[in-house]
Amino acid sequence: MNEKVHFSAKPELRTPALVVGWSMDAGRLGRRVTDYLVGKLGGEAFCEIEPADFFPLNGVTIVNDIVFFPESRFYACPDRDLVVFRSTPPSYEWYQFLNLILDVAQDYCHVREIYTVGSMIAMGAHTAPRQFFGTIGSPELKTELSGYELSRETDFETPPGGRPTLNSFFLWTAKKRGIPSANLWVPVPFYLVSADDPEAYRTALDFLSDRLNLGLDLTDLDEEAGLQNERIDQIRAAQPEIDSIIGKLERGLRLAEGEGEKLAKEVGDFLRDAGN
Amino acid sequence: MPCHLFKIRICLEDNVTGWAVGIILHSEPELNQPHMIVGWPGIGNIGVITVDNLRQQIEAEELGEIEPWDYFYPSKVVIRASVLHSLEFPTSKFYYKRLANRDLLLFVGEEQPSGRGRMYAEGGKAYEMANQVLDVAEKFGCSRIYTSGAAVALTHHSWKPRVWAVATDSGLLAEMKGYANTLLMSEVEGRGDVGNITGLNGLLIGVAKKRGLEGVCLMGEIPDYLSRVPFPYPKASQSVLEMLAAILGVSIDMAALDDMTAQMEDVITNVFRQFPNEVRDRIDQRRQEAQPGMITEEDEKWLKENIDDFFRQEEGDKGQ
Numbered sequence: 001m002n003e004k005v006h007f008s009a010k011p012e013l014r015t016p017a018l019v020v021g022w023s024m025d026a027g028r029l030g031r032r033v034t035d036y037l038v039g040k041l042g043g044e045a046f047c048e049i050e051p052a053d054f055f056p057l058n059g060v061t062i063v064n065d066i067v068f069f070p071e072s073r074f075y076a077c078p079d080r081d082l083v084v085f086r087s088t089p090p091s092y093e094w095y096q097f098l099n100l101i102l103d104v105a106q107d108y109c110h111v112r113e114i115y116t117v118g119s120m121i122a123m124g125a126h127t128a129p130r131q132f133f134g135t136i137g138s139p140e141l142k143t144e145l146s147g148y149e150l151s152r153e154t155d156f157e158t159p160p161g162g163r164p165t166l167n168s169f170f171l172w173t174a175k176k177r178g179i180p181s182a183n184l185w186v187p188v189p190f191y192l193v194s195a196d197d198p199e200a201y202r203t204a205l206d207f208l209s210d211r212l213n214l215g216l217d218l219t220d221l222d223e224e225a226g227l228q229n230e231r232i233d234q235i236r237a238a239q240p241e242i243d244s245i246i247g248k249l250e251r252g253l254r255l256a257e258g259e260g261e262k263l264a265k266e267v268g269d270f271l272r273d274a275g276n
Numbered sequence: 277m278p279c280h281l282f283k284i285r286i287c288l289e290d291n292v293t294g295w296a297v298g299i300i301l302h303s304e305p306e307l308n309q310p311h312m313i314v315g316w317p318g319i320g321n322i323g324v325i326t327v328d329n330l331r332q333q334i335e336a337e338e339l340g341e342i343e344p345w346d347y348f349y350p351s352k353v354v355i356r357a358s359v360l361h362s363l364e365f366p367t368s369k370f371y372y373k374r375l376a377n378r379d380l381l382l383f384v385g386e387e388q389p390s391g392r393g394r395m396y397a398e399g400g401k402a403y404e405m406a407n408q409v410l411d412v413a414e415k416f417g418c419s420r421i422y423t424s425g426a427a428v429a430l431t432h433h434s435w436k437p438r439v440w441a442v443a444t445d446s447g448l449l450a451e452m453k454g455y456a457n458t459l460l461m462s463e464v465e466g467r468g469d470v471g472n473i474t475g476l477n478g479l480l481i482g483v484a485k486k487r488g489l490e491g492v493c494l495m496g497e498i499p500d501y502l503s504r505v506p507f508p509y510p511k512a513s514q515s516v517l518e519m520l521a522a523i524l525g526v527s528i529d530m531a532a533l534d535d536m537t538a539q540m541e542d543v544i545t546n547v548f549r550q551f552p553n554e555v556r557d558r559i560d561q562r563r564q565e566a567q568p569g570m571i572t573e574e575d576e577k578w579l580k581e582n583i584d585d586f587f588r589q590e591e592g593d594k595g596q
Contacts, residue, residue, distance in 0.1 A: 095345045136359050156355040164353035164363060172350070172363040 004053060005100055007108075009046040011076035017212045018083045018105045020116040022166065023071070027188035027197035029119035033204050034075075034086040040216060043075035043084055047104055054090035054097050072097075074104060080214050083109050089166050098173045106179060113141070114174055114181040115211075116167045117204050119197075122187035125249035126232060130203045133185040135168070137175040141182060148207060150184075184208075189249075191264040195271040198224040228271070235270045242266050299408060301340035305372060311420040312381040312413045313520065316388050316397075316476045320509030322496045323424035323477050324384060325536075326516045331382050333528050336371035339381070342408050344368060347389035347401060368405070370412055377525055381418055383409050388476050397476050406476060406483040413489070420490040422523075424516050425477035427495035428503040429464070432562045433544050437497035437512040439519050440464065442473070444485040448492055455519050461495075494519060501551075501559060507543060510536040 019037060021030030037043065049072035051057060061068040072087035083105065090097040105111040120133070134150040136142045142152065158164050167183045174181035184207065186200045202221040209216035236243035245263045248255055255263075315327030330336075344365035352364040366387035373380045388397040389405050397405065413421060427440040440461045441452035449460055461471055472478070473493055481491030496512025514533045521528040548556065 094349055134358055135355050139359055142357075142359055150358075152358045154355060154358045156353070158352040158354075164350045168353040168360070168363065169350055171360050172353075173345075175360060 002100065002103065004050050005047060005104060006050060007047045009044065009076075011044065011046050011078050013076060013078055013083065013109055014081050015110050015112040016076075016081040016083045018085060018109065018111045018114040019208060019212075020085045020087075020101070020114065020167075020170065022087060022089045022118070024089055026119040026121050026193040027195070027200050029186060029188065029197065029200050029204065030117050031086065032196060032198075032201045033117045033208075034084050036201065036205060036221075037077070037082070037084050037208070037214075038075045038086075041077035041080055041082060041214065043077045043082075045073050046076050047074040047108075048072055049087070049097065049100050054093050055088065056091055080212070082212060082214065083111065094166065094169055095173065098170050101170070102174060102177055102179065106177060111179065114179055115208065116170055116181075116183045117208075118165065118167045118183060118185055119188040119200060120185050121190050121193060123249070124187065124189060125246055126189045126192060126197075126199065126229070127246075127250055130187060130199060132203050132207065133187075135171060135183040135185065137171050137179075137181040141180045144180075145182065145211075148211065150207070190260065191267045192271075193264070194268045196228070198228055231271060231274050232267060235267060239266065298343050299340060299412060300343065301370075301412075302338060303340075305339075305374075305416075307372060307379040307381070307416045307418075308374070310372070310379040310381045310413075310416055310418045311422065312383065312409075312418045313422045313424070314383040314385075314409060314477070314480055315424050316385040318388075318475055318477055319426035319428065319503050320496075320498045320507065320512060322426045322498065322509055322512045322516065324386075325508055325510055325513040325533075326424045326496070326520070327382055328384050329513065329517055329533055330520060330528070331371050331384060332532070334373045334375075334380070334526060336373040336380070336382050339370040339372045340412070341370065342368040342405065347405060348387060372416075375524060375526065380524065381413060381416060383412075385476070397479070402476055402479050403483065406480045409480060410484060410487055410489065414487070418489070420492070421481060421484045422520070423477040423480050423491070423493045424513075424520075425473060425475070425493060425495045426503065426509070426512065427461075427464075427497045428500050429497040430562060431497050431499050432559065433499050433502065433511070433541075433548070434563070435497075437509075437515045439515050440495040440497070442471075442481075442493050442495075444481060444489075444491040448490055452492060452494075455522050457515060458494075458519060499559075501555075502544065505547075507540060508536070510540055 019034065021034035023031045051070045051072065054072075055070040070088040073085070075084040075086070076082075077084065085101055105114060131151050132149060133154055134145060134152065135154070136145065146152070171181050171183050184204055186203050188197045188200045198221050202218055202225055205216060205218055205221065208214060209218070232246075236246060242263060245255060245259045248259075313327055313330065315323040315325075317324045344367065347368070348366045350363045350365050354361040354364070366385075368385045369383070371382040371384070373382070389401045390397045410421070431437065436457070439455075439458045441449065441458055442461050443449045443452060452458060453460060473495070477493060481493050484491035494516050496509070496516045498509045498512050502509060510533050514530060514537060517528060517530070517533065548559075551559070
């Protein structure tokens with residue numbers, strides 16, 4: 001196909017769906033959703049994009065003594081006719097990189113539709129009901145998705161000085177190639193950005209399981225989300241100031257200067273220490 | 277109007293990636309021995325402001341553009357009722373204008389295709405874009421390319437910027453030297469025989485030379501102490517535009533650039549007032565000198581220690 005794409009196996013797929021997640025978004029949503037799908041559905045890696053043209057490769061990143069190297073890999077779950085792509089976001093040559101994903105998806109896998117999973121940082125409390133947003137490539141797919149609990153009337157323009165997300169670039173590239181696609185956006189409370197947010201990835205997986213007939217049993221995620229809420233309740237009980245700040249968010253009140261930073265630090269540290 | 281998408285030489289050779297970047301032409305007018313004037317952003321945005329003002333003044337018509345997606349990260353997404361409406365990219369557009377003596381092609385790039393977090397393009401992408409611009413130039417029979425950029429100099433913001441010229445051959449240099457307020461790079465005090473023009477405003481005339489085209493780069497002087505701040509410096513663009521008007525034999529209304537220059541003068545004066553006294557005095561001493569000079573290594577060091585640190589501190593203050 002292309003020397004920048006390396007196949008290690010040739011799984012038998014019919015007309016699968018593709019789920020795309022990036023490894024570096026808030027609340028680790030993309031990573032956790034794709035990990036969950038691959039783990040639960042017995043996904044096997046079958047293809048990867050070579051990193052040389054897309055990442056600096058001027059050394060290696062170490063986080064907590066662990067080596068991190070860019071990874072851009074496809075996994076096949078033939079039983080559910082699903083392909084998962086998980087990748088470090090490319091540092092440059094974005095259009096070429098996105099087209100390589102779509103070459104594999106379209107020319108080899110013959111995908112019927114594509115979903116990207118991404119998080120958006122929210123100012124609300126973790127106890128508030130999670131809204132779930134979709135940006136959809138075409139009015140036709142929007143109609144098809146009308147039965148799902150997606151917020152479907154969002155208007156948005158990149159503000160001056162900002163840049164669109166990689167998922168928006170990907171959606172546009174897929175649309176250009178005529179592949180039905182949508183970006184799924186799940187809000188992650190700002191103080192859970194550096195931790196995990198099981199409620200967020202449960203929300204995304206619930207939709208994917210339903211839409212793609214994956215038959216996922218998400219009970220384990222309900223338990224994980226419940227445990228996280230209990231831990232946050234513990235810190236609220238132990239630190240009245242944290243309880244007061246979260247209480248303000250629950251009542252929709254504006255935080256005073258420094259309160260947001262304090263909440264993010266204390267909750268982030270607490271959840272990490274508690275083993276999240 | 278029909279659009280012609282023609283795959284150009286560089287793209288046809290690019291079989292590895294398989295995604296040819298094209299040039300979209302809205303029309304293919306017959307042009308009379310055109311020259312081309314090109315501008316990309318750079319220090320003080322001198323080149324791009326010059327060319328864009330010229331484009332507006334002579335009411336040049338849009339001719340086409342280079343497809344952007346393989347060069348740039350998008351600049352804006354528009355979503356309407358949850359459906360992707362559009363994705364916008366920095367533009368790289370061609371224009372043309374019929375003039376009395378010879379016709380003119382213009383090219384204005386909103387960004388340099390650096391792709392790696394740098395201001396200036398370099399490497400394969402820069403070379404590819406340079407060749408695409410020159411493909412269009414040659415398609416319309418163009419034999420000479422002008423680019424414009426910044427000349428960082430030991431000058432003062434109250435002085436009229438001069439225009440430094442470099443060219444692909446000595447005959448062209450002699451021609452350029454005949455214009456008012458213009459000097460050759462080698463004539464700048466303290467400047468050696470060797471220099472460098474960073475980014476596409478420089479690279480393009482190098483590639484032009486390789487392809488047997490004439491190339492000239494006209495650089496408007498910008499004071500060293502303003503060269504690393506994110507301000508436009510329209511005063512230098514005015515100097516370059518005056519020279520281009522003389523070359524082209526056209527009359528240019530400078531009112532818009534006058535206004536822009538006046539606005540920036542206020543900004544620069546305010547910034548200058550905030551410099552430490554010692555720094556201000558040293559810069560003001562330049563007014564006693566006969567003419568601007570080239571910055572030396574010692575000047576670079578002083579600039580870094582005094583001006584860069586000053587702006588870093590200002591940035592830090594804003595964030596508190």
